[in-house]
Amino acid sequence: MSNFDQLLSVDRIFAIYNHSVAALQGVSLSVRTGEVRALLGANGAGKTTTLRAIANLLGTQRGSVTSGRIVFDGLDVLKTPPSTLVQAGLASVLEGRHVFKSLNVEENLIVGALARGSRRSELSADLERIYALFPSLLPKRKIAAGLTSGGEQQMVAIGRALMSRPRLLILDEPSMGLAPIVVKGIFETLRALNRNDGLTILMAEQNAAIALRYADQATVIENGTDVLSDTADALRRGDYVKEFYLGSNVSSGIKREAGPQQPSAVSASDELQTIAAE
Ligand SMILES: Nc1ncnc2c1ncn2[C@@H]1O[C@H](COP(=O)(O)OP(=O)(O)OP(=O)(O)O)[C@@H](O)[C@H]1O
Numbered sequence: 392m393s394n395f396d397q398l399l400s401v402d403r404i405f406a407i408y409n410h411s412v413a414a415l416q417g418v419s420l421s422v423r424t425g426e427v428r429a430l431l432g433a434n435g436a437g438k439t440t441t442l443r444a445i446a447n448l449l450g451t452q453r454g455s456v457t458s459g460r461i462v463f464d465g466l467d468v469l470k471t472p473p474s475t476l477v478q479a480g481l482a483s484v485l486e487g488r489h490v491f492k493s494l495n496v497e498e499n500l501i502v503g504a505l506a507r508g509s510r511r512s513e514l515s516a517d518l519e520r521i522y523a524l525f526p527s528l529l530p531k532r533k534i535a536a537g538l539t540s541g542g543e544q545q546m547v548a549i550g551r552a553l554m555s556r557p558r559l560l561i562l563d564e565p566s567m568g569l570a571p572i573v574v575k576g577i578f579e580t581l582r583a584l585n586r587n588d589g590l591t592i593l594m595a596e597q598n599a600a601i602a603l604r605y606a607d608q609a610t611v612i613e614n615g616t617d618v619l620s621d622t623a624d625a626l627r628r629g630d631y632v633k634e635f636y637l638g639s640n641v642s643s644g645i646k647r648e649a650g651p652q653q654p655s656a657v658s659a660s661d662e663l664q665t666i667a668a669e
């Protein structure tokens with residue numbers, strides 16, 4: 392891989408919360424321009440912390456990166472204010488489907504444009520583009536975002552991030568808590584943005600089955616360390632995901648520490664079987 396292709400590189404980052412709790416212990420990954428990369432791992436593996444570090448937002452959670460380096464498009468992320476990162480093209484949808492509940496749908500979208508400092512003339516074209524991507528938002532544009540459905544709130548959160556015209560979009564668990572049909576629609580839209588507009592995407596997902604369907608590449612983290620990076624196809628076919636999700640003891644070549652079965656593994660396992668049967 393040539394370094395010129397790399398839009399984001401995360402090099403052996405260690406992170407802590409509250410000056411003591413070790414959350415990341417040497418996570419490395421890179422994202423090439425134009426790819427969709429999934430970041431997979433069980434509860435508490437460190438997915439959200441990794442994304443917060445990439446957006447330089449760990450400080451908002453009393454966390455910090457203690458060593459390692461993150462570079463986005465030539466910028467030293469850990470020395471760059473989050474707002475400057477947004478202006479440079481790095482947008483994030485981190486807090487689940489966080490929306491400003493009392494603002495209406497359109498006002499929420501406009502907040503995303505303000506983050507970039509968009510000109511008034513660009514605003515209506517950008518709004519039109521979001522409504523074209525998520526048509527169900529158009530009739531709800533004057534409704535308080537807090538009164539819309541979970542799926543619509545996720546669309547608003549993604550739409551708001553897109554209003555800053557990012558080159559890299561990072562998403563934390565876009566599927567969380569949403570019905571499968573809604574999840575499918577959102578992932579189809581993300582894939583279209585990638586294929587048609589060249590948007591580069593990094594998404595954390597516990598739901599490996601759906602993430603591996605839409606990603607080109609994937610990185611798995613366990614206990615704050617990346618343990619595997621490969622193409623999504625290879626991970627779908629390989630033993631690792633079967634072991635990871637089905638809890639079977641098939642040989643993966645990767646040593647895992649014994650631990651309690653994650654509660655989410657049950658539903659993910661069901662979904663994996665459903666998808667495998669399709
Ligand atoms: N705000 C916080 N304050 C203190 N510790 C935290 C905080 N957020 C996460 N942690 C801890 O950091 C570690 C990594 O958590 P993180 O939320 O990054 O994992 P995750 O992979 O996103 O998990 P999940 O799938 O449950 O969202 C865990 O031990 C977690 O308890």
Ligand SMILES: [Mg+2]
Pocket residue numbers: 438439440563
């Ligand atoms: Mg998380």
